[in-house]
Amino acid sequence: MPELVNSHERKRLHARLIAKLGLVVVGMFGFGFAMVPLYDVFCDLTGLNGKTGRMAVQDVEAQEIDENRTVTVQFVANLNQSMHWEFQPADTELRVHPGRLYTTSFYARNKAGHDMIGRAIPSVAPGQAALHFKKTECFCFRRQAFEAGEGRDMPVRFMVDTKLPEGIETITLAYTFFDVTETAALQ
Amino acid sequence: MSAVAHDDAHHEQHPYWIKRWLFTTNHKDIGTLYLWLSLLMFFIGGIMALIVRTELFQPGLQFVDPQFFLSMTTMHALVMIFGVIMPGFVGLANWLIPMMIGAPDMALPRMNNWSFWILPFAFAMLLSTLFMDGGAPAAGWTMYAPLVLQTGAAFPFLVFSIHFMGLSSILGAINIIATILNMRAPGMTLMKMPLFVWTWLITAYLLIAVMPVLAGAVTMLLTDKYFGTSFFNAAGGGDPVLFQHVFWFFGHPEVYILILPSFGVISSIVPTFARKPLFGYASMVYATASIAFLSFIVWSHHMFTVGMPLAGLLFFMFATMLIAVPTGVKVFNWVATMWRGSLTFETPMLFAIAFIVLFTIGGFSGLMLAIVPADFQYQDTYFVVAHFHYVLVPGSIFALMAAVYYWLPKWTGHMYNERLGKWHFWLTTIFVNLTFFPMHFVGLAGMPRRIPDYALQFTEYNMIETIGAFGFGLSQLLFVYIVVQTIRGGEKATAQVWDGARGLEWTLPSPPPYHSFTTAPEVK
Structure with missing residues (x-):
């Protein structure tokens, strides 16, 4: 990362990135559960199962x-x-x-x-x-x-x-x- | 980096033995811990595999009862996947990524300590189930409901150990992404990063995308068993097939989590010993990204036989076959890198070449399994076992071994014993094929997996496989000997170690200072 000697600046960069990645983790955990209704909707629409x-x-x-x-x-x-x-x-x-x-x-x-x-x-x-x-x-x-x-x-x-x-x-x-x-x- | 500064760093940073390893936030120490854990679990998982192979030496039930046999297949898989291959590659990532991108350490050193030290607890919990009422989990590592819900006292331990392993992987992955995106040396643009760093960046994204889904799936199992929910319980309007969908939505990206870092390792080693730059760097990056993307839309090929509409079967079949294209690009690039190179065959290169050949065999059997009508025949036979062992043992495990031989002189400052290394390579390669190649034949002939007994006509091949498995297992003791011998001493390694080696980690002395780059190097 160019010219990032300032450790304060770097900490802010890390914090922002971690927040974003943390959101992905929480979102994907939710997605696992969202697959349950999605699966039912999919089966209802297609008559599968x-x-x-x-x-x-x-x-x-x-x-x-x-x-x-x-x-x-x-x-x-x-x-x-x-x-x-x-x-x-x-x-x-x-x-x-x-x-x-x-x-x-x-x-x-x-x-x-x-x-x-x-x-x-x-x-x-x-x-x-x-x-x-x-x-x-x-x-x-x-x-x-x-x-x-x-x-x-x-x-x-x-x-x-x-x-x-x-x-x-x-x-x-x-x-x-x-x-x-x-x-x-x-x- | 002067020798004096180097010594000072040592004095400051090495408290007592226990404190050093328990509280360490140093990427090299943590990398070393991961690698030792991986090696230990390799032998634990290996003993489980040998129990399975001993029972299968002859038809009939000889040594263990069927329930314990199934516990062994289940635990073998869980230990090898979550305890050997994943920590092994995270160990490599810890050791190498900061050195390769010119950073002093990982971005989040304290979290790094956590992500490692969660693992011994997770595995203590998982292995403790061996001594519980009802035995260890025996429903297969895929934990299909409703069978897995019949697990005894071990069940909540299984679920929570998976939660912990997932947590560890997620923390590790976040750390790796933060390190790669925020800590690169000036001038190290994304497209100048070594491929090992690239493959790990993509793997880390896969990890944070799918480990939470696995955590969700096992949580649903837990509430189904103890809290009266009906996610997978038909009596409550749930559906067991739903578990397979959720599991494999995690499971397929997981197999690329297990293999992508190997691609990075091989892409580092082949150019060194061919003394040529890697052929097609950019195409390697794009191929890795394509494989990662495709891994999210092929999961149902693990469950072709559950009853899917024709359109679904066709979609998942073609999407799966599409993965052969970027994978083929990679194999082509490795071969093209070797083409007309000044090849030498030190141990890491031998393992790398064996990886390319044997992983490709595993890839081909994967293509056979992707063909729906063929899969109906192969489903749940030893052909599947042969396939995934070819991509994981001479695939991921060989890449780990190649990596250890390649970077061990850098890590320890000593050259390993080349003659013993070659012995280890040839023994391992011969026995690996002796173990797994005949599984293709018995699988095609219809021998089902996960059953402790088999029909008489499979006896000869099973005997060969068992002999191969013991040979493979015992050969790994030689590996431990070589590693320990190298740590203790040996010929001093130069900073560059291999005359064809390129990259920032080879500009540091061997062994490298405790903090890799305290002032960032300039990359042109």
Whole structure:
């Protein structure tokens, strides 16, 4: 650095540079966390990761029903790890027309001898169909408290978008129930 | 610099032994501490690797239980990456950057002391997990959720040791940037800086950009495990794949943090022993900067198999392959520097040439891995292990060794034993290839990594690898012997040491005075 004999001057230069670099460090630490919402936004926009499209009721009514096309929708119910529940779909599959609203349900029962809280996470395959699979009602993501031995039906209202790409004939909607009894207590 | 002034400086600056090393703010002392830490961790990580290789000598489970085997692979990686290569290059930076740019010391000497002394604590914490309930971390150095969340008592120690290592690297990087930008001698413009200084400037920027991201990622793991958050927990709407994205956003620039300073070292050594200036200096600088930039947009090539859209696969494949262009420029420039030079083959040059050849092999296998359909086949096999060991061992580690042989006479004032140095080189090079080359074959044939047992048909190659690994490990004892012998005495080194050496550090006497340039030299 030319002609910087003055140590005072140099200290000021260092301080300014350190402040800037420190900001970069703090910013990048924040960026790591910002990747979490960014990732969700990215997945929502692209429908990657099996995240389903969201839709308000009036949008559903505005859709024209495509009677000429039939798509098979399969329902899968999974239990995570050693969760002693019963969990199954009312219908294993439905043949649907794009644009029409359908209702089905899943049945879950807590077979364990104590109260539990579960949470179901949906996933749609194939990925290209995920954006075009819309649910207006779903029991997913919310905490579902079940007393010991309690069982109930949980409805799902869904529609397959008319813009579903050609060539997709089967869509699978899978729910996985997770035991969140302990973590729910933590929050 | 007169001899009298030199002696005075010694008297003023050397308090008692403990005080000197614990409280030192001198760039040479701190550089030395970093290098010794790096050497110590090299042997600790090496023993872990040898435990892995012993178990893999034969198929079946012989010596260790699978959990401990996985602890060894995990800890080996963490120790070698954060404990050997990174501190090794920071040690070189401390010793050399002030001497190369004509500064008396680093810009922030007290912070420099901190950034070193955090490390022994970080590694004591990491290594203490070996004795804990549930054993040391065993989920791989990549710490993928949710597997890593099953770690026992060791888990918070793993997270906090990573925080400390990150803190140390960030402080060190800030110091290096401040030194390079604010402390250069008059006339030392950016484009006159030695390439080692350039590569470290760029590496330091990579460090401050990505170490905080790693700190964030492990913090999220910590809160997921203990505070009920759901960043990576599917039950709470999180996603384990997100961890891989955050981790590799750090992880890919990290691999260039591990290799860029080596490029600087090789670019210093090759011109000296070819007795020609470096071919294509400016293109070297731009190539380094391009590699650093590209390293931020290729991370998903580590996770091609998680399920990505075609567009994503193609983007990350082509961006990855693009890195071969600036890297190719570098290899070309080194070869062009040697072309028609008056070559001699002292130990540093031997290591440098081996670096160029063997690192390029690692680069080629990297290109193979960048090809998406091929990667689907190679993912998680020994081919990947062969690839990254080729770029890290005969890559980064060879560069560190070349650097030690090259600058050791400058640091100690004594020449090392050239005959033993050559022995060390040839043993190391032969055994390194014996260890890692067959891994390509067993990998292509489908042997998975991170598993303590394997199918019978891989036995011969695995035996060869284990023999190579022990040979490589034992050869490093010779390295320690040579270094200690050189510190203790030997033929006096001249200031210039190598007749082809150019640069400010060679204008100082060997060993250099405690404070390098108390009056700034003039650079023309």
